[in-house]
Amino acid sequence: MPSLLTDLSVASQLFLRATGRRLKGQQAPAxxxxxxxxxxxxxxxxxxxxxxxxxxxxxxxxxxxxxxxxxxxxxxxxxxxxxxxxxxxxxxxxxxxxxxxxxxxxxxxxxxxxxxxxxxxxxxxxxxxxxxxxxxxxxxxxxxxxxxxxxxxxxxxxxxxxxxxxxxxxxxxxxxxxxxxxxxxxxxxxxxxxxxxxxGDTAPEGWKYLWHVGPAEIFREGHSGDGSTPCIHCRTHKDVGILQHDVDQALTPESEIRWRWCVNKLPSTLREDTLPSHDYLSIAVEFDNGRDITYYWSATLPEGYGYDCPLPNWKGIEYHVVVRSGKQGLGEWLDERRNLYKDYKKYMGEPPPRITRVWFIANSIFQRIEGSCDYADIHLEGAKGSVRLL
The missing domain is CATH 2.60.120.430 (Galactose-binding lectin)
Structure with missing residues (x-):
C-alpha cells in the first residue's frame, strides 16, 4: 500500500496539473x-x-x-x-x-x-x-x-x-x-x-451494471478490428461503470481466468493506488465471500504489484493486481491467464469456496482522462471444464 508520502506526492502532481490548467485558461467554465x-x-x-x-x-x-x-x-x-x-x-x-x-x-x-x-x-x-x-x-x-x-x-x-x-x-x-x-x-x-x-440500453446481453455504482454507456457489444471476433468495447471518459456477469463455479487450485484484450488508451497518467488517481480499466472476479480481485493495466506501477482498494467504501472488499504496466503493448491484442486460487492465496488469504461473478470495471472520474479497451475470449477454467463468457 502507498505511504502518506506517496499520497502527498500524487496530490501535489494533481495540484500542479490543476494550477497549470487555470493559468493557461484551459479550465472549463462553471x-x-x-x-x-x-x-x-x-x-x-x-x-x-x-x-x-x-x-x-x-x-x-x-x-x-x-x-x-x-x-x-x-x-x-x-x-x-x-x-x-x-x-x-x-x-x-x-x-x-x-x-x-x-x-x-x-x-x-x-x-x-x-x-x-x-x-x-x-x-x-x-x-x-x-x-x-x-x-x-x-x-x-x-x-x-x-x-x-x-x-x-x-x-x-x-x-x-x-x-x-x-x-x-x-x-x-x-x-x-x-x-x-x-x-x-x-x-x-x-x-x-x-x-x-x-x-435504449447498451449493456451487452447477459451482463448488467452494479446497482449501487449505477448504469453507464461505457460497454457495448462489437467485434475486433478485423470483424472476426466478438468482443465488448469499453470507452470511458469522466464516468464509471462496473459490468457484471453471474457465474457459479467452485474455486479450486485449477481455477483460472483467461481473456484477450486490446488496451488502446489508459485513463490515468499517475499511479492508481491513491484515492485521487484511482482511474483504471480492469477485469475482475468476485467470490462468495463478497470480495473480488481485479486485474488491470497500470500507467506506472510494476507488474505483480497488489494493493487493497484506496477508496474507503471499497477497502477490504476489492483487491487490485497489476498484470501489465506502461505503454508497451498498448493497441495490441494480448492474451492473459491468471490462476485465481493462487492469486487469492498470495494476495488476499485463504480462498473462499466459490466464484460468483466476473466483472469489467472502467473508472475515469478522478483525472477525467479518456480510456478505451476491447475484451474478447473470456473463459473460466475449472476442475470440471471451461465456461465461456464471451
Missing part, C-alpha cells in the same frame, strides 16, 4: 445555471395544454445529504423526465469534480428503489406513487436499494457546488412529450434525451 433556466422556461410556457402534468425547479447544494423533496408528487406509472446542470467539487485545489449524472440520484416514493441516469438528463416511468426525491452520491455510497448510506451524512460537508434540476411529469409517454417540447424550440438537452431514449 455551468451557467441561470442560462439553463432561461433556455428551458420559454419552451415549457410555449407547449400546448395537456402535454405536461406538472413541472418543478429544484436547487440542490452539493453538500446536502440525501434525500431532498423535489416539490413534485408522482402517481404510479407516470412518465417523468429530469434535466441537470451544475457541478460538485470534492477538492477545488486538485480539480476533483464529478459529472452531474454520477452525483445526482433519484427516488420515487418513500420506499422506492433509487436510480440515476447515464447523462445529464433522464426519463423513467414511476414504479410507485409518492414524493419525488433527489440526492447526492459522492463521497458516500448506497447501502440499500432504497437509498440508505454506508456512512454518516457528515461526509458531505466537504463538497462544494450546486445543482439545478428541472423535473417534468408528462401526461403521456416521455418520448412523445419530448418531441412536443422540441416543437417549441430545438434545445440540445431535449435532443440528447430523446436520442438516449431511442437508443
Amino acid at each position: 455551468p451557467d445555471l441561470e442560462a439553463f433556466r432561461e433556455a428551458m422556461d420559454p419552451l415549457l410556457q410555449g407547449i400546448a395544454p395537456g402535454v405536461i402534468k406538472q413541472t418543478a425547479w429544484l436547487d440542490m447544494p452539493a453538500n446536502q445529504p440525501p434525500w431532498t423533496h423535489s416539490g413534485v408528487t408522482v402517481d404510479e406509472g407516470d412518465d417523468v423526465s429530469y434535466f441537470l446542470a451544475g457541478q460538485v467539487f470534492a477538492s477545488k485545489a486538485l480539480d476533483l469534480q464529478f459529472q452531474p449524472s454520477l452525483q445526482v440520484w433519484c427516488r420515487a416514493g418513500d420506499t422506492g428503489e433509487i436510480f440515476r441516469g447515464t447523462r445529464d438528463s433522464h426519463s423513467f416511468k414511476a414504479s410507485q406513487g409518492g414524493p419525488l426525491y433527489f440526492g447526492n452520491y459522492f463521497p458516500s455510497t448506497w447501502q440499500t436499494p432504497q437509498g440508505e448510506l454506508t456512512t454518516d451524512t457528515d461526509v458531505y460537508k466537504g463538497n462544494q457546488g450546486l445543482f439545478r434540476i428541472l423535473v417534468i411529469v408528462w401526461s403521456e409517454r416521455a418520448a412523445d412529450g419530448l418531441r412536443a417540447l422540441l416543437g417549441t424550440g430545438k434545445e440540445p438537452r431535449l435532443v440528447d434525451e430523446l436520442a438516449r431514449l431511442e437508443q
